[in-house]
Amino acid sequence: MHPNALLEMSCELLRAVLKLDAPADSVVSAFFRQHKGLGQRERHALAETTYAVLRRRPLLQHLAQSGRGPTERRLAILAWQGNDTFLRGALTPPEQEWLAQVQALDQTGLPPKLRHNLPEWLAAPLLERLGEEQFWLLAASMNEPAPLDLRVNTLKNKREEALAALAAANIAAEPTPFSPMGLRIPGKPALNKLELFTGGGVEVQDEGSQLLALLLDAKRSEMVVDFCAGAGGKTLALGASMRNTGRLYAFDVSGHRLAALKPRLARSGLSNVYPTQIAHERDDRIKRLAGKIDRVLVDAPCSGLGTLRRNPDLKWRQTPQAIAELQVKQAAILASAARMLKPGGRLVYATCSLLDAENEQIAQAFESAHPQFTKLDAAEVLGKAHVAQAEKLVEKGYLRLWPHQHQTDGFFAAVWEKR
Numbered sequence: 580m581h582p583n584a585l586l587e588m589s590c591e592l593l594r595a596v597l598k599l600d601a602p603a604d605s606v607v608s609a610f611f612r613q614h615k616g617l618g619q620r621e622r623h624a625l626a627e628t629t630y631a632v633l634r635r636r637p638l639l640q641h642l643a644q645s646g647r648g649p650t651e652r653r654l655a656i657l658a659w660q661g662n663d664t665f666l667r668g669a670l671t672p673p674e675q676e677w678l679a680q681v682q683a684l685d686q687t688g689l690p691p692k693l694r695h696n697l698p699e700w701l702a703a704p705l706l707e708r709l710g711e712e713q714f715w716l717l718a719a720s721m722n723e724p725a726p727l728d729l730r731v732n733t734l735k736n737k738r739e740e741a742l743a744a745l746a747a748a749n750i751a752a753e754p755t756p757f758s759p760m761g762l763r764i765p766g767k768p769a770l771n772k773l774e775l776f777t778g779g780g781v782e783v784q785d786e787g788s789q790l791l792a793l794l795l796d797a798k799r800s801e802m803v804v805d806f807c808a809g810a811g812g813k814t815l816a817l818g819a820s821m822r823n824t825g826r827l828y829a830f831d832v833s834g835h836r837l838a839a840l841k842p843r844l845a846r847s848g849l850s851n852v853y854p855t856q857i858a859h860e861r862d863d864r865i866k867r868l869a870g871k872i873d874r875v876l877v878d879a880p881c882s883g884l885g886t887l888r889r890n891p892d893l894k895w896r897q898t899p900q901a902i903a904e905l906q907v908k909q910a911a912i913l914a915s916a917a918r919m920l921k922p923g924g925r926l927v928y929a930t931c932s933l934l935d936a937e938n939e940q941i942a943q944a945f946e947s948a949h950p951q952f953t954k955l956d957a958a959e960v961l962g963k964a965h966v967a968q969a970e971k972l973v974e975k976g977y978l979r980l981w982p983h984q985h986q987t988d989g990f991f992a993a994v995w996e997k998r
């Protein structure tokens with residue numbers, strides 16, 4: 580494709596994504612479905628340029644003020660993630676001159692909001708919690724793309740075997756530092772045609788998500804509930820941890836998300852999973868299981884602000900009001916899930932949010948209202964699950980993962996045992 584045609588396509592995609600009325604990944608996927616002729620490299624340039632604009636939108640909009648032509652074209656030029664020579668082939672001489680001028684600007688004196696590229700309602704609580712130094716490290720790490728993490732399906736192969744299979748396909752991978760079943764791959768190689776993947780030997784899963792499943796420590800022959808199973812990332816890890824025995828209910832209000840679990844289940848070789856759509860957290864199916872369950876994972880609906888490396892649009896699509904509404908939902912789901920547990924059973928509440936409001940505040944309110952639940956120290960639980968350096972992952976007994984410290988998405992988890 581001619582460079583200018585690709586740059587124009589990038590503008591078209593940006594125009595759609597920057598409406599911010601739908602998740603960026605679904606807008607990008609829909610765009611690629613409409614433009615089936617695009618090659619792998621062209622898709623990569625279009626998607627990564629879009630994400631680069633979303634990550635640094637305030638800075639790029641500020642810098643784009645000086646140029647000429649449609650704003651989206653200026654944004655795409657500034658954020659371009661494809662080949663540099665290719666980009667130059669698309670630019671007019673005045674655009675080349677403008678780009679050189681912008682690239683030569685010293686950005687260190689710019690106001691903070693143009694350097695952290697976060698909305699103020701999000702920057703303020705993070706700065707207060709973390710302090711200057713950690714805050715700036717976090718902001719920088721959240722504006723970088725995430726690596727690709729895999730979870731090895733231990734029902735099918737060992738981590739060393741998966742590593743060898745990847746090496747044979749010329750894919751460089753290394754063991755993740757904390758999860759004993761994780762592998763990390765720099766870049767984004769296509770895995771979906773590899774036998775290791777199609778045969779269920781590995782699943783794509785952030786190392787942080789793997790650690791959440793380890794906190795539940797689901798065992799053989801138990802009755803386990805994944806309350807907010809979604810497309811089942813954690814369900815699959817729990818099913819493998821149960822060695823494909825017992826009963827694992829995968830509940831969710833979204834039939835659409837549960838449907839996405841089906842092909843993953845088929846690959847995984849698991850036959851102990853029961854995907855079940857529920858109407859809400861007080862559904863009769865939940866009530867019927869009261870007092871009968873050994874372990875419940877609540878991977879609660881949340882703002883997703885821990886996943887900005889992958890979903891940078893969330894910082895522009897979320898609002899404080901939406902978070903206040905989520906808090907009500909989170910507390911209700913957690914209270915309902917707690918009723919399912921047997922005495923001696925384990926409950927894990929988790930989110931992929933960075934905000935205390937969705938994390939410690941929900942956990943502490945639950946603890947005050949449910950004295951029959953004793954908090955377990957997440958570091959001890961993870962240590963028993965053979966997680967290296969578990970104490971580095973825990974604050975005040977809760978799991979607290981930060982992209983800049985742990986190279987995972989941001990996660991929170993609390994673990995309790997019912998007396």
Ligand SMILES: C[S@@+](CC[C@H](N)C(=O)[O-])C[C@H]1O[C@@H](n2cnc3c(N)ncnc32)[C@H](O)[C@@H]1O
Pocket residue numbers: 788806807808809810811812813814830831832833836857859860878879880881912
């Ligand atoms: C963080 S996502 C779950 C991700 C999933 N556990 C995974 O590992 O892929 C939260 C899920 O909660 C579901 N949800 C929202 N409200 C719910 C409710 N009242 N009861 C159960 N699930 C709910 C959403 O549909 C969404 O799939």
